[in-house]
Amino acid sequence: MVGLKPSDVPPPLTVKVLSAGTAACIADLVTFPLDTAKVRLQIQGEKAVTGAAKGIRYKGVFGTISTMMRTEGPRSLYNGLVAGLQRQMAFASIRIGLYDNVKSFYTRGKDNPNVAVRILAGCTTGAMAVSMAQPTDVVKVRFQAQMNLQGVGRRYNGTMQAYRQIFQLEGLRGLWKGTLPNITRNALVNCTELVSYDLIKEAILKHRLLSDNLPCHFVSAFGAGFITTVxxxxxxxxxxxxxxxxxxxxxxxxxxAWTMLTKEGPTAFYKGFVPSFLRLGSWNVVMFVSFEQLKRAMMVSRNRIEAAA
Known part of the structure; x- marks a missing residue:
């Protein structure tokens, strides 16, 4: 994939999978408050709130973060972080780490695959990742949505307790709830994100606007984040x-989706767009930059170990 010079030896699958999962966890640690704000804005208007939460309204990404810090404390911004990190290790390692290999599989090892092949590879690894990591996504979203307020009942008190309770009350279907929209969403995200990053970076290098370094990775990742959010x-x-x-x-x-459309109108589908973009844009930047550097560092370490053996 992107990130290696033509003369470089492609990293093995284990390096790509491990570096992808690790880079995604780093990105989550940096951007998780933006993701939590996005979730709160997305569910706002879903149902009437009562009690201590009745007067709380969220306005904009930074307003949401400010309101959460004031009413629930700073720790509320990291609700669901454990499940989020579990999700990334299971999810990003598959959807990003396997992308090159699946792309190569579809082209039977040929170089310079066309856009259709890249999209197919992105959709494939995205769907595979969701199938594996869906329970972690369900728990993460529910933790981010619940309020830490006196007088407001908490659905879950811990990550493992959440997995158990969802299984006991809703069965396996509860843990895999929303798999279809999540597969659709992540197939879209994955193919858009990876294909956009691939194409933007290739164009930058082809026209010699930047060399294959951190500024190039930054611009490519930011552009991919915006396209993906839209x-x-x-x-x-x-x-x-x-x-x-x-x-x-x-x-x-x-x-x-139909209920949202009829009760809240088409704009409901773009609730939380700004935090989504801020989160995806910044997440892409941190993740891809970390991914590129981790791959190279792991390859250097691997080559040194092999040379010393």
């Missing part, structure tokens, strides 16, 4: 609403 936001909002909903509120993800 395309994936509607599905992301539906996924968040449906995952967070109690049993029986929506009969399906399609019913959730």
């Amino acid at each position: 395309i994936a936001s509607p599905v992301d909002v539906v996924k968040t609403r449906y995952m967070n909903s109690p049993p029986g509120q929506y009969s399906s993800s399609t019913n959730c």
Whole structure:
């Protein structure tokens, strides 16, 4: 994939998988408050709030973060972080780490695959990742959505307790709730994110605007983040609403989308767009820059070990 000079030896699968998962965890640690703000904005208007939460309204990404810090404390911004890191190690390692190999599989090892092949590879690894990591995503979203306020009941008190409770009350279907919209969303995100990053970086290097270094990775990742947010936001909002909903509120993800459209209008599908973009843009920058550097560092270490052996 992007990140290596033509003369470089391609990193093995284990290096790409491990560096992708680690880089994604680093990106999550940096950008998690933006993701939590995005979730709160996306579910706002879903149902009437009562008690201590009745007067709380979120306005904008930084307003949401400020309101959460004032009413729930700074730790609330990292609700669901443990599940989020679990998700990234299971999710990003597959969708990003396997992308090159799946792309090569579809082209039978040929160089310079076309856009259609890249999109197919991105959709494939995105769908594979969701199938594996869906329970971690459900728990993460529910933790981010719950308020840490006196007088407001908490659905879950710990990550493992959340997995157990969801399984006991909702069964396996509860842990894999929202899989279809999540596969749709992450297939879109993955192919848009990776293909955009690939194409932007290749164009920058082809026209010699920048060399294959950190500024190039930054620009490519930021551009990929914006394109991805525009395309994936509607599905992301539906996924968040449906995952967070109690049993029986929506009969399906399609019913959730229809309810949003009829009760809140088309703009509901772009609720939380600014935090989504800030989060995806910054997440892409941190993740891809970390990914590129980790791959290279691991390859250097691997070559030194082999040379010393």
